[in-house]
Amino acid sequence: MSETILEIQDVETYYGKIHALRGISFSVQAGEIVTLLGANGAGKSTTLRTISGLNRAARGSITFMGQDITRMPPHDIVAMGLIHVPEGRRVFKGMTIKENLELGSFTLNDDTERRRRMDHVFEMFPVLYERRQRDAALLSGGEQQMLAMGRALMADTKVLLLDEPSMGLAPTMVQSIMKIIKRLNAEGVTILLVEQNAKAALKFANYGYVLETGSIVVKGEAEQLRKDESIVKAYLGE
Amino acid sequence: MSSLDIFFQQLANGLILGSFYALVALGYTMVYGIIKLLNFAHGDLYMCGAFVGFLFLSLVSGLLGESWTGILCSMVLSMLTIGLLGVLIQRVAYRPMLSAPRLSILITALAVSMVLSNGVMALTDGDYEAFNTDLGFEGLEMGNVFITYTQIVLVVSAALLMLTLFFFINRTMYGKAMRAIAIDQDACRLMGINVNRVIALTFFIGSALAGAAGVMAGVYYGSIHFFMGFVIGLKAFTAAVIGGIGSIRGAMLGGLALGLLEAFGTQIPFVGSEWKDVFSFGILILLLVFKPTGLLGKTEIERM
Numbered sequence: 236m237s238e239t240i241l242e243i244q245d246v247e248t249y250y251g252k253i254h255a256l257r258g259i260s261f262s263v264q265a266g267e268i269v270t271l272l273g274a275n276g277a278g279k280s281t282t283l284r285t286i287s288g289l290n291r292a293a294r295g296s297i298t299f300m301g302q303d304i305t306r307m308p309p310h311d312i313v314a315m316g317l318i319h320v321p322e323g324r325r326v327f328k329g330m331t332i333k334e335n336l337e338l339g340s341f342t343l344n345d346d347t348e349r350r351r352r353m354d355h356v357f358e359m360f361p362v363l364y365e366r367r368q369r370d371a372a373l374l375s376g377g378e379q380q381m382l383a384m385g386r387a388l389m390a391d392t393k394v395l396l397l398d399e400p401s402m403g404l405a406p407t408m409v410q411s412i413m414k415i416i417k418r419l420n421a422e423g424v425t426i427l428l429v430e431q432n433a434k435a436a437l438k439f440a441n442y443g444y445v446l447e448t449g450s451i452v453v454k455g456e457a458e459q460l461r462k463d464e465s466i467v468k469a470y471l472g473e
Numbered sequence: 474m475s476s477l478d479i480f481f482q483q484l485a486n487g488l489i490l491g492s493f494y495a496l497v498a499l500g501y502t503m504v505y506g507i508i509k510l511l512n513f514a515h516g517d518l519y520m521c522g523a524f525v526g527f528l529f530l531s532l533v534s535g536l537l538g539e540s541w542t543g544i545l546c547s548m549v550l551s552m553l554t555i556g557l558l559g560v561l562i563q564r565v566a567y568r569p570m571l572s573a574p575r576l577s578i579l580i581t582a583l584a585v586s587m588v589l590s591n592g593v594m595a596l597t598d599g600d601y602e603a604f605n606t607d608l609g610f611e612g613l614e615m616g617n618v619f620i621t622y623t624q625i626v627l628v629v630s631a632a633l634l635m636l637t638l639f640f641f642i643n644r645t646m647y648g649k650a651m652r653a654i655a656i657d658q659d660a661c662r663l664m665g666i667n668v669n670r671v672i673a674l675t676f677f678i679g680s681a682l683a684g685a686a687g688v689m690a691g692v693y694y695g696s697i698h699f700f701m702g703f704v705i706g707l708k709a710f711t712a713a714v715i716g717g718i719g720s721i722r723g724a725m726l727g728g729l730a731l732g733l734l735e736a737f738g739t740q741i742p743f744v745g746s747e748w749k750d751v752f753s754f755g756i757l758i759l760l761l762v763f764k765p766t767g768l769l770g771k772t773e774i775e776r777m
């Protein structure tokens with residue numbers, strides 16, 4: 236029986252007067268891949284940003300590994316192992332790939348361990364190793380996504396929040412990113428994946444939630460959601 | 474004096490002046506880089522640094538004398554004090570304003586500048602204070618060129634401070650975090666960086682460098698005054714812009730460039746040294762016309 240590692244309860248989030256999340260609840264079990272789907276503007280990114288503390292929940296609670304993190308500052312949440320790869324990658328352009336990765340392990344105080352983790356990331360993304368001294372701004376979109384994920388893995392990642400990792404990437408690149416996600420999951424990282432590409436995400440997720448204007452409207456085993464034509468048609472725009 | 478002698482003499486003068494500008498410009502550029510604020514109070518921190526150093530020197534002179542031991546000791550103390558003052562200003566005046574319109578925080582910076590300079594004016598009755606030291610006037614004589622040991626030590630100390638900063642910025646995790654915050658604050662939060670702490674650290678370092686420059690200026694010129702921060706604040710700002718605001722190397726380069734321009738500007742044929750600012754700022758206008766982002770500034774605005 237798996238345990239709940241991340242639990243979101245009745246969370247509401249505002250941008251000024253805009254009610255972006257209207258009371259959403261869901262949970263993620265340790266070791267799972269859970270996907271959060273929905274059209275543009277549904278509130279997927281806001282959900283991730285609220286979990287990682289970039290946005291404040293106006294109401295509700297977020298529990299990570301049994302601890303209430305609703306009002307915790309983002310840097311303390313990261314230190315606990317909840318890592319968020321934001322929409323648009325947000326690599327540090329103007330800094331080298333190696334520096335980007337080092338910053339991913341900011342909360343770590345051990346250079347030997349830092350090097351060990353970097354070797355692990357380089358093994359997973361050989362492209363990054365080849366370009367380690369180059370400016371991150373010179374990477375292609377797919378390579379930047381790899382860097383963003385590698386940077387996240389430099390932390391002691393227990394749960395990884397991924398916001399549209401395949402956005403703007405060529406199909407082969409999408410496939411290799413998906414493969415990496417599976418591998419990470421096999422290595423024990425729990426994954427909460429936001430995707431526009433619902434079919435691809437549902438193919439390997441365990442569980443899925445569909446958001447619509449700030450509320451969860453559908454949830455279920457990924458397998459079932461994928462087979463249910465009406466759901467795919469109504470919410471996932473296929 | 475031969476023109477070669479004049480060249481070397483002005484080179485020495487320009488380096489001294491340039492290191493002061495560079496030290497102050499660094500704080501300007503660091504603060505701008507990290508929170509996009511033109512900290513107009515920065516020149517006043519330099520001035521306060523000179524006064525605090527003066528105060529400490531008169532306190533420790535009985536024990537350590539007024540030579541380098543005493544000066545170094547009061548410089549370190551002044552750096553710590555001014556560093557903390559910078560953090561305090563950031564915490565009290567700027568941090569609550571970070572989400573306010575840009576113009577409001579700029580006005581706050583001007584207000585802080587007024588508070589500091591007028592505060593010191595009130596405390597000192599607006600008088601000049603003699604910054605007495607026992608450093609003497611010995612130096613190196615090479616032909617007609619004369620450089621005092623004091624000048625050499627000042628330039629070397631400024632260079633050491635800048636090297637240390639360079640090492641910090643490029644080699645330590647907090648230094649890298651500082652650069653990263655200038656690029657993307659939210660992304661830094663997601664790295665586990667306590668952004669507020671790094672901003673405070675930036676103010677500490679930038680202000681401490683201004684404090685050091687203030688003490689050095691006191692030692693060099695031999696007198697200090699509540700108004701001394703005003704002009705150097707403007708010039709350091711200029712130096713930061715010449716170098717490309719936000720760029721650490723740019724501030725160092727811009728400071729030295731401005732110092733040298735001014736020194737050589739005093740030697741333009743047929744006109745007096747009172748034209749030096751016209752000369753150096755004329756060059757600045759030209760430079761900005763042809764390279765608006767400064768010597769080392771980013772050539773294009775980053776877009777997603």
Ligand SMILES: Nc1ncnc2c1ncn2[C@@H]1O[C@H](COP(=O)(O)OP(=O)(O)OP(=O)(O)O)[C@@H](O)[C@H]1O
Pocket residue numbers: 250253255273274275276277278279280281282322431
């Ligand atoms: N910074 C902001 N300020 C104001 N409103 C915002 C902001 N960010 C998002 N919103 C609004 O909040 C709602 C949810 O946005 P969110 O970015 O979470 O959607 P999303 O599901 O991630 O969309 P997409 O698929 O386009 O990334 C939208 O209505 C959006 O306009």
Ligand SMILES: [Mg+2]
Pocket residue numbers: 279280281322398
């Ligand atoms: Mg989004």
